[in-house]
Amino acid sequence: MSRKEQIxxxxxxxxxxxxxxATTMRDLALELGIEAGSLYSHxxxxxxxxxxxxxxxxxxxxAAFDEVKNQDVPPSEKLRxxxxxxxxxxxKNPPAAGVFLNEWRHLSEPSLSKFHEMRFQYEESLREIVRAGMATGEFKVNDEKFVVLTLLSSLNWLHMWYKPEGKMSPDDIAEFLSNLLLNGLKHF
Amino acid sequence: MSRKEQIxxxxxxxxxxxxxxATTMRDLALELGIEAGSLYSHxxxxxxxxxxxxxxxxxxxxAAFDEVKNQDVPPSEKLRxxxxxxxxxxxKNPPAAGVFLNEWRHLSEPSLSKFHEMRFQYEESLREIVRAGMATGEFKVNDEKFVVLTLLSSLNWLHMWYKPEGKMSPDDIAEFLSNLLLNGLKHF
DNA sequence: CAAATTTGCTAACAGGCGTTCGGTTTAGTA
DNA sequence: TACTAAACCGAACGCCTGTTAGCAAATTTG
Incomplete structure (x- = not known):
């Protein structure tokens, strides 16, 4: 791993x-055992x-979503x-996920707009799946925006809790959450 | 409203x-039309x-939860x-909710520990409801911790989205989310 | 009206911030 | 061994930070 990647x-x-x-360059340098100014070589x-x-x-x-997008399966399965x-x-990388989810607002333009755009596209792709499920009658809801926001926020706390050495694998977790969201607490 | 409350x-x-x-006292003062130093009179x-x-x-x-706690209703209804x-x-106050949910980590000790303790108690009360529902067989799950974390995180994005003038009232939203979590997308 | 309290301004403080720069050490290569 | 390039140091820069102090209006209270 290069020094840059390590930083x-x-x-x-x-x-x-x-x-x-709240993180200073001096904090970061200290953690790496170098001086703050040295960071700027990298x-x-x-x-x-x-x-x-x-x-x-x-x-x-x-990338992960692209592999799902074009599969020919029913909406509920595609959502799974x-x-x-x-x-x-x-x-796969909880700290990076945490930064991605919570610190993006510290981006400045034009990165911020680009970020917003990418997130919108991602959410839109999910909404399409939900709309498809509504069309086939598989999903008994009528507000795909609301559903997708709830869906995402019910997933996006995971990085705070997940430990690789825990007893649930990522796929176990995904199955648990899929069941919860598709069938609910009562029909789990 | 007193000046302090306005601040x-x-x-x-x-x-x-x-x-x-990322919010400076000078930003805050500017918004109030006074100088930064003047804030410290309040x-x-x-x-x-x-x-x-x-x-x-x-x-x-x-306070809101205390009114629910001791009602004699089935667990699923109590969860609703x-x-x-x-x-x-x-x-009721989305900005304050946003600060409560995202900025608490900037508290210093001993406030931070007190905050953690209060949140733990709140979550524990919710876990008790879920455990009760598991005991009666109403909830077909076996991990109340996971369920409560998912539950809370599926609610706690609301402050980012909710607008009082929107077409859904808080009670509409609560009903929608309750149905989603209890019955799922499929049995909604 | 007079006294007391609230509210605010101005200027400054001490320290922290991200970043720059010239020079030195280290590691790799031929 | 001699040269090169990457890595790092240490000091400094200009600016921003929360907060304080002394003083002046403004407002409220008796």
């Missing part, structure tokens, strides 16, 4: 636990790090696959 | 949109504001009531 990784962990604004700026982390995660979410893909990315 | 309110709105660390410190907002919201959540209470508090 990104340590920074990600600090950004997640303390927040971007990175362009503090926000430079944030951008890399955010857009790398965005790419991973998109999308949930599993989302959970897999979320649990 | 808290404006600060809440800024803390929510920019984050606590408040003790920046964190002083954050503490008031966080603990006031915590009190409101607890708890969700409705939670949603009501969340939508």
């Amino acid at each position: 990104d990784q340590v920074a990600t962990s600090l950004f997640k636990s303390r927040g971007f604004a 990175i362009k700026s503090k926000e430079d790090i944030l951008q890399r982390v955010c857009f790398k995660m965005a790419d991973e979410f998109n 696959l999308a949930i599993a893909a989302h959970v897999r990315v979320l649990t | 808290d309110q404006v600060a809440t709105s800024l803390f929510k949109s920019r984050g606590f660390a 408040i003790k410190s920046k964190e002083d504001i954050l503490q008031r907002v966080c603990f006031k919201m915590a009190d409101e959540f607890n 009531l708890a969700i409705a209470a939670h949603v009501r508090v969340l939508t």
Whole structure:
């Protein structure tokens, strides 16, 4: 792993636990055992790090979802696959997921607009699945926007809790959450 | 409304949109049309504001839940009531809810520990309802911790989206979310 | 009206911030 | 061994931060 990647990784962990604004370059340097100024041999700026982390995660979410998108399965099954893909990315690198989900607002333009756009597209793809399920009558709801927002927010707390050494694998978690969202507590 | 309350309110709105660390006392003063130093005739410190907002919201959540706690109804109905209470508090003051949910980590000790403790108690009360539902067989799940975390995170995005002038009332929203969580997309 | 209290301004403080820069050490290569 | 390039240091920069102090209006109270 290059020094730059190492910086990104340590920074990600600090950004997640303390927040971007509350993490200083001196904190970061201390964690790496070097001086603050030395960081600038490897990175362009503090926000430079944030951008890399955010857009790398965005790419991973998109890549995972692309494998689901065009499969020829019923909407409910496709939603299961999308949930599993989302959970897999979320649990693969929880600190980065935390930064992606909570620190993106510290991006400045034009990165911020680009980020918004990518997220909108991702959410729109999910809404399409829900709309398809409504059309076939599989999903008994009538507000796909609301459903998708609830869906995402019910998944996006995972990074705060998931531990690789825990007893549930990412796929176990995805199955649990799929059952909960599709069938509810009562018909689980 | 006293000047102090006005400061808290404006600060809440800024803390929510920019984050606590990224909001300066000079920003806040500008918004109020005064100088930064003048704020200190009314408040003790920046964190002083954050503490008031966080603990006031915590009190409101607890108060709303206390009215549900001891009602003699089946667990699924009690969960519906708890969700409705939670949603009501969340939508009553969305900016304050946003600060409560996202900015609490900038509290310093001993406030931070007190906050953690209060949140644990709140979550524990919800877990008790779910456990009761598992015992009666009403809820077909076996991991109340996981369920409660999912439940809360599926509610706690609301403050980002809810607008009082929107077409759904807090009770409409609560009903929608209760149906989704109890019955799922398929049996909605 | 007079006294007291609230509210606000101005200026400054001490420290922290991200970042820059010239020079030095280290590691790799031929 | 001699050269090159990457990695790092240490000091400094200009700016921003929360907060304080002394003083002046404004407002409320008796």
